Amino acid sequence: MDLLKPYLGKYKGDLAITVISVIVMAGAALWQPRLLQEVMTAITQDKMSRVNAIGIQLIVVAVIGLIAGTVNAIFAAKVAQNIAADVREKTYRKIQTFSFADIERFSVGNLVVRLTNDIQQIQTLVMTSLQALLRMPILFIGALYLAIKTLPDLWWIIVIMVITVILITAFVFAKMGPLFGKIQGLIEKTNNLAKENLQGVRVVKSFNQEKNVQENFDAASGELNDVNVKIGYLFSVMSPLFTMVSQLAIAGSIWFVGNQVGKHPLWIASVSSFTNYLMQIMMAVIIGGMVMSFAARGLVSIKRIKEVIDTEPTMTFEQDVPEQDLVGSVEFDDVSFSYPNDDMVVLKDISFKAQAGEMIGIVGATGSGKTTLAQLMARLFDPSKGTVKIGGVDLKQVNEKSLRQTVSYVLQRATLFSGKIADNLRQGKNDATEHDMKRATEIAQAAEFIERYEDVYDHPVEERSSNFSGGQKQRLSIARGVIADPKILILDDSTSALDAKSEKLVKEALDRDLKDTTTFIIAEKISSVINADRILVLDEGKLVGMGSHQELIKNSAVYQEIYATQKAQEVNN
Numbered sequence: 338m339d340l341l342k343p344y345l346g347k348y349k350g351d352l353a354i355t356v357i358s359v360i361v362m363a364g365a366a367l368w369q370p371r372l373l374q375e376v377m378t379a380i381t382q383d384k385m386s387r388v389n390a391i392g393i394q395l396i397v398v399a400v401i402g403l404i405a406g407t408v409n410a411i412f413a414a415k416v417a418q419n420i421a422a423d424v425r426e427k428t429y430r431k432i433q434t435f436s437f438a439d440i441e442r443f444s445v446g447n448l449v450v451r452l453t454n455d456i457q458q459i460q461t462l463v464m465t466s467l468q469a470l471l472r473m474p475i476l477f478i479g480a481l482y483l484a485i486k487t488l489p490d491l492w493w494i495i496v497i498m499v500i501t502v503i504l505i506t507a508f509v510f511a512k513m514g515p516l517f518g519k520i521q522g523l524i525e526k527t528n529n530l531a532k533e534n535l536q537g538v539r540v541v542k543s544f545n546q547e548k549n550v551q552e553n554f555d556a557a558s559g560e561l562n563d564v565n566v567k568i569g570y571l572f573s574v575m576s577p578l579f580t581m582v583s584q585l586a587i588a589g590s591i592w593f594v595g596n597q598v599g600k601h602p603l604w605i606a607s608v609s610s611f612t613n614y615l616m617q618i619m620m621a622v623i624i625g626g627m628v629m630s631f632a633a634r635g636l637v638s639i640k641r642i643k644e645v646i647d648t649e650p651t652m653t654f655e656q657d658v659p660e661q662d663l664v665g666s667v668e669f670d671d672v673s674f675s676y677p678n679d680d681m682v683v684l685k686d687i688s689f690k691a692q693a694g695e696m697i698g699i700v701g702a703t704g705s706g707k708t709t710l711a712q713l714m715a716r717l718f719d720p721s722k723g724t725v726k727i728g729g730v731d732l733k734q735v736n737e738k739s740l741r742q743t744v745s746y747v748l749q750r751a752t753l754f755s756g757k758i759a760d761n762l763r764q765g766k767n768d769a770t771e772h773d774m775k776r777a778t779e780i781a782q783a784a785e786f787i788e789r790y791e792d793v794y795d796h797p798v799e800e801r802s803s804n805f806s807g808g809q810k811q812r813l814s815i816a817r818g819v820i821a822d823p824k825i826l827i828l829d830d831s832t833s834a835l836d837a838k839s840e841k842l843v844k845e846a847l848d849r850d851l852k853d854t855t856t857f858i859i860a861e862k863i864s865s866v867i868n869a870d871r872i873l874v875l876d877e878g879k880l881v882g883m884g885s886h887q888e889l890i891k892n893s894a895v896y897q898e899i900y901a902t903q904k905a906q907e908v909n910n
């Protein structure tokens with residue numbers, strides 16, 4: 338619960354209103370049966386003026402109760418929504434500090450469910466608590482006291498009813514508790530399946546996998562449904578049981594009073610207010626059960642959100658390092674690396690130096706560690722051993738903003754965000770002018786298709802950039818990568834979807850317009866890096882060759898093999 342504590346102070350004004358309104362509401366509910374009893378007594382005594390006076394009081398109390406109830410509902414909803422928004426923002430802010438490894442550990446789908454469904458559960462818990470938590474004890478204790486005061490001889494009916502109702506509630510919740518814990522995991526599973534299948538819809542259709550995908554989804558959704566149905570069953574047995582218990586209690590009271598009416602004629606006036614209080618005691622227990630059910634779900638969600646908030650990012654930037662103006666040299670000194678929670682050594686004892694302004698190609702078979710090497714340069718992960726330096730400074734000692742300004746990493750899979758083309762380009766440089774965008778898109782060979790749009794840079798990017806081809810996406814993400822004139826540019830297989838002519842034009846433009854930039858070009862094809870100043874050759878995580886194309890052709894067996902294979906493929910094609 339300490340997750341929510343700080344917010345209770347923040348909204349103390351609104352909270353005070355919910356507390357006062359709930360007290361007034363419960364007070365009005367308790368007062369009404371007493372007034373009813375007085376009216377009945379006045380009727381039996383034939384005092385009509387008193388009947389009228391109390392009738393007016395009854396109406397006033399009912400209106401006050403109604404107003405207090407409405408105010409309570411409005412403010413409880415307002416406080417709950419505000420607290421949920423605060424917790425959501427805090428959680429999202431925390432996730433932004435996570436390293437790649439932290440996000441992989443939770444998984445994206447899991448974090449999305451925590452940010453949406455779990456926060457929704459917390460909002461419901463806060464709202465029901467504000468509406469019911471205080472109301473329940475006031476109603477319970479007040480109605481119990483007043484019922485006994487009204488007809489003290491019938492105390493045993495109250496005791497039997499309360500014990501039965503508590504036993505029913507305890508039994509139902511003992512069954513329901515574990516099911517609530519299960520639900521969040523099943524929601525996550527269903528969401529992940531839906532997301533994966535919809536994102537990969539082209540693959541699903543082209544491999545005729547609709548039936549399999551449907552079956553997997555149905556199985557997960559069915560499991561979720563089963564748990565929800567079980568919870569529904571438990572709730573639905575509770576309600577008729579409660580009704581039965583209260584009807585029996587009322588019938589018992591009337592029967593008992595009926596038998597005693599000769600001895601106590603005024604009991605007739607009391608019996609209706611007594612049964613009214615019985616119903617209120619019952620209501621208090623039902624409200625308690627309701628709060629418990631939301632609490633059971635809400636507490637699971639609070640725990641899941643706290644887990645995110647309490648996670649210390651595995652990779653942090655030194656906060657007291659000032660911004661630095663770094664040169665574009667890169668140095669790997671005896672670097673080895675394994676992904677978190679994985680024993681396999683992906684990079685082994687890598688050492689090399691790249692001078693500022695050099696163009697470096699990186700080649701190697703698939704899975705040889707090229708992307709991993711690039712990720713270490715951009716400090717998306719820290720090496721397990723050795724140091725990575727840019728501008729002669731260990732990356733662990735580089736200010737985060739300076740690192741992001743110095744190194745621009747164009748990922749293997751081009752990712753654009755929905756909005757406009759300009760919004761995406763400005764992710765590379767916040768204050769990019771139209772001139773900057775024109776220059777960057779010309780380098781990336783994107784200008785020719787963007788300028789065909791009437792709205793040019795304001796052209797919309799749909800969700801998952803579905804309105805662009807693979808090659809257009811790559812060109813836009815290269816433009817975003819070069820727009821800020823980075824000192825170090827990493828292109829991770831970023832031209833793979835471009836035709837040979839466009840790829841050549843991009844390389845020429847980079848050479849011409851970003852002369853001082855140190856460029857790393859990761860490529861499957863040797864032809865893409867043949868003109869690089871130097872080429873690094875990776876093989877199963879080891880650096881097995883380094884030099885120009887001509888040098889490597891002479892002295893690197895791995896390079897010769899890759900080159901020969903690719904040559905043969907070209908001839909066959």
Ligand SMILES: Nc1ncnc2c1ncn2[C@@H]1O[C@H](COP(=O)(O)OP(=O)(O)OP(=O)(O)O)[C@@H](O)[C@H]1O
Pocket residue numbers: 441676679683701702703704705706707708709710749
């Ligand atoms: N997040 C990860 N967790 C665990 N292992 C990973 C992860 N990413 C990559 N690997 C493993 O690390 C090794 C190197 O992968 P990497 O992506 O760096 O290779 P690559 O040379 O860029 O391959 P490709 O040319 O196919 O893109 C592979 O064996 C891969 O399975």
